[in-house]
Amino acid sequence: MVERRKPIKVNEAIERLMVYSVKGNQEMIPIEQSYGRFLGEELIADHDVPLFDRSPYDGFAIRSRDSKNASRETPINLEVIGEIGAGSVFEEPIGEMQAVRIMTGAQMPEDCDAVVMLELAKEFEEDEKSYFQLKRSFHSGDNVSFKGEDTREGTVLAKKGTYINPGVVALLATFGYKHVPVTKKPTIGIIATGSELLQIDEPLQPGKIRNSNAYMTQAQIERAGGQAIYYGQFSDQFSVCFEQVKNALEKVDFLITTGGVSVGDYDYLPEIYEALGAKILFNKVGMRPGSVTTIAEINGKLLFGLSGNPSACYVGLELFVRPIIRTFLHSSQPFVKKEVAVLGGDFPKPNPFDRFVRADLTYQDGKLIATPSGLDKSNVVSSLASANVLILLPGGTRGYQKGSEVKVLLIEDQMGTTYENFNRK
Amino acid sequence: MVERRKPIKVNEAIERLMVYSVKGNQEMIPIEQSYGRFLGEELIADHDVPLFDRSPYDGFAIRSRDSKNASRETPINLEVIGEIGAGSVFEEPIGEMQAVRIMTGAQMPEDCDAVVMLELAKEFEEDEKSYFQLKRSFHSGDNVSFKGEDTREGTVLAKKGTYINPGVVALLATFGYKHVPVTKKPTIGIIATGSELLQIDEPLQPGKIRNSNAYMTQAQIERAGGQAIYYGQFSDQFSVCFEQVKNALEKVDFLITTGGVSVGDYDYLPEIYEALGAKILFNKVGMRPGSVTTIAEINGKLLFGLSGNPSACYVGLELFVRPIIRTFLHSSQPFVKKEVAVLGGDFPKPNPFDRFVRADLTYQDGKLIATPSGLDKSNVVSSLASANVLILLPGGTRGYQKGSEVKVLLIEDQMGTTYENFNRK
Incomplete structure (x- = not known):
């Protein structure tokens, strides 16, 4: 029966x-093992980025007011009294008409408020001192990356449940997570x-x-x-x-x-x-x-x-x-991502029930194309190897023509979607 | 200098x-560890699929010639002399007007050449024997999946260098790879x-x-x-x-x-x-x-x-x-997949050199949309977490407007592409 x-x-x-x-x-794991796992708590910036005012270029840190009258016609000469490599701090005072050579990423000296890019500075030596000539004026803040301009201490950078991709790993390292809380x-x-x-x-x-x-x-x-x-x-x-x-x-x-x-x-x-x-x-x-x-x-x-x-x-x-x-894993998007694609081949079978068809996803001129695997029956087994989407064909239809718009589930995607989006018709 | x-x-x-x-x-690893690795040699079918003529349905295996005269007006009765579970083989002879109950996936008995679906058979008992009534005729081969119809022994199912996804794992198991050759x-x-x-x-x-x-x-x-x-x-x-x-x-x-x-x-x-x-x-x-x-x-x-x-x-x-x-890893598609997307936000920066911009990929009505991460500078750090494409903006331009067509590199994709496709303008 x-x-x-x-x-x-x-x-x-x-x-x-x-x-x-x-x-x-939650459990704590070494950051080296965190790729592909899911964050067990919010990832929070434990400091401002940048952490200090810094130079985004190789050049010279100057006091902008010294450059006020500089022009092509009236160039000025600034004395170079030292240099600041990335990672170093320059603590000496910088006086009138003085400047400091500064490397990309290095911290601005306290007395300076602008950076002259290397290519705008004509360097020369005189009396065993270093100088450069400058032919334009700078405003306070020119070419300076300010403390906290990228991100503020305390900002939530990724939610609990986020898939840890290499970009998230970079953030974890930046904010000192030698061990990472994952679920x-x-x-x-x-x-x-x-x-x-x-x-x-x-x-x-x-x-x-x-x-x-x-x-x-x-x-x-x-x-x-x-x-x-x-x-x-x-x-x-x-x-x-x-x-x-x-x-x-x-x-x-x-x-x-x-x-x-x-x-x-x-x-x-x-x-x-x-x-x-x-x-x-x-x-x-x-x-x-x-x-x-x-x-x-x-x-x-x-x-x-x-x-x-x-x-x-x-x-x-x-x-x-x-x-x-x-x-x-605390994901707020636990469902397989569902998107629209163009059907890449006929699917002639009548369809009394919702049908999920394994398919190959390709792209053409920026559009998703989903082609059912194994339409040619002699190929049904090997086509499973490349299937990377499921086409969803709603029930109650008499088959679908190539070129129709269909819904697809992106099974290789790691971002996922909410139930609301998954369930949207 | x-x-x-x-x-x-x-x-x-x-x-x-x-x-x-x-x-x-190459090295050999247990199949349980093969997900995410790359095939070290061709995956070859070591047998036909199906391996034997089999029933795709729950039903009754019959000799089609017995049903020749069956119709709504002249139904016939076939005697059920046994049953075949999946995995079993029925070795007794099946005589005239006899049939065998057969489960989905089970091997066809040698004497039978068609399968009657359960819902077309009206079962009854008489004199402690089982019968079913049939109101239509069947041709030889009806509802039979034939040996080798899905794939032939010796077929190459996946090339050396293929990324091993769950579908490939299924094939490896089907063809007996308890240990898998990977690179x-x-x-x-x-x-x-x-x-x-x-x-x-x-x-x-x-x-x-x-x-x-x-x-x-x-x-x-x-x-x-x-x-x-x-x-x-x-x-x-x-x-x-x-x-x-x-x-x-x-x-x-x-x-x-x-x-x-x-x-x-x-x-x-x-x-x-x-x-x-x-x-x-x-x-x-x-x-x-x-x-x-x-x-x-x-x-x-x-x-x-x-x-x-x-x-x-x-x-x-x-x-x-x-x-x-x-x-x-012997992939024939070693480059990051390059596709077309619509730019999801303005990128006003002039661009003397080829520029690669980290971006979020989304989809809209079946189209790829790539939105540069960190356009809003205050968000530049956290946006790295979700970046899953690189937008390629060719050099020699004065910036791009939202809605422009751009090339994107799909860095989360595992299929890859050839150099020829990668290098296509």
Whole structure:
């Protein structure tokens, strides 16, 4: 007897799920390991930038009032009484008609208020003293970068939950974060089920296929910012499977199972959820692939029952697991970025349900083009390698023509988006 | 006296540099660690996909000839003599007017040549035997996925040098790669120079700034696919600096120095190159920032002398170091992807040289929009955190208006592009 399940919409599934999202705790890690992690607290400027008035050029620091009468017709000569390398401070007084050679980035001497660029100064020596000739006047502040003009001490430079890219690393270093507060990665257990699955290193056998979902989901979890823990694959016996799920659940923040969520005779997951006393949030979603995606909750901990079909498993992870991982990491934009693209090939299949199609993203004259992978069936496997977007084709249509405008999910993007933007039609 | 240097164009600099690119060797790593690495050899299908004729649906495997006369008016009854779960093989003979229940993905029995979907079969029991009624005929091959129809054994599924994303991981698992051949990461030494630099955990001092380049470049190298080795920062003494460069050079595939390449009195790098006997490929590039970028070669090993200015250092790494790293990894698309975008804000500065401007990439109605970071100067520091493209503004212009079409380098993209595309105007 086939169990009847009532499909719900993708957005309703997400809303039911997000009720159980949780946020992770902080840990401190060395800055050298921070790339690709997520900030565990606000990044705050601990000092003004620049920290002091400084010269943005190689040149001469002067007192601008000395240059008041300088012109092409009436050049003036200023005496060079010293030099300031980057990192040095010049503490001697600078008198009338005196100047100091200054390097890019060096701190302005207290008595000076303008910088003459090197190319405007004609240097010469006289009586064993150094001078330069100047043919124009300068105002106070000319060519000076002022303390705090880039950023003020106390400014929030990046929010908690920000993805740490190389630019963020530069800021962390600038503001002295030798150790960086990041959110601990959520641990996500993976259990593969399916009597057709071979271990990756087993010889091929009639009727069987190798388990690819376990490895694919590990990579997807890593991309999303989580820590995958693989518990192995289980097939035949309900009791073994049940024990594995129960044990794994105690050790992880979230648990993913692949396979076993259909209504076939070998699909144990519904039984396991029942035996665990888990509350099923939904067990059918009006989408393809992945309609049998089942998500349950027990004591506030989420169990993701992803389909055993690799495409469905892939889509289910990006739609349902990724926002839970990113919310754990305190991101305010935990959803996959959703944008508009031009369809790069016909998609003639009628579409009663929302469909997510793996596709290649390219660009043409500044526009996004998304071309479904594997339109040519002989190429369906290899095209998965380059797929970097999911095209979302809403249900209730009779297919799409090349050139149509479609929505795409940018699965390689790390910035993400809010639920509001994700859910926008 | 200011040394005269002759600037060369960015593309000429790249061409001089790429002459010394080298390719790395292979290593085997567990598939669980392969995400984000680069394939060290072609990924080849070691078997047909599907491996056997299989059912794409839950249903009944039949001999199509038995259904020849079935219609709404003359339904037929087929006897169900067994079932085939995914992963099982049904080896008994199937006689006239007999069928077998078959699960999604299961291997077709030898005697059958079509699959009836579950919803078209009206099941019933009679005399303790199972039957279903069928009201239409099927052709041989209906609803069967044939051996090899997705991909043929021996097909190249991904080229050497491909970035391993989760889709590639799925393919590797499908084809039994428990260990994955990847190219060893190139090791890239980093030495920071500059008498103005404080260690990251030193208290602030007048005239000094914290060393951010060392950490930023480590993150950029990691993003590009290399392995950074930080040798520390050196400032005051030529001899110390020289020894450090010399020692580091022996241990790494490439060496980056930050700072010390200007013509200032404290810029030792030109002297160090000379003392090493290194050949300078160029020491001035017609670009901003980063005009003092200097690249040298000794015994075929590249020394990247990046500017000490953080923006210039960042740009120099993406333009010059990244393609060397990606070529080492056997990528056929080692350059940063270059595309067209709409300028999201005015850039009023006249532009005698090619200028690379860090910017935020957004999307609007399927178009790329690039908005320069830090147009508002008070925001210049924090905007670095979100910058994910470099806008390329060609030299010889008087500024750009919002809405202009510009070229952008997609620094977060992992696919890359060829030199031919990178160099296209």
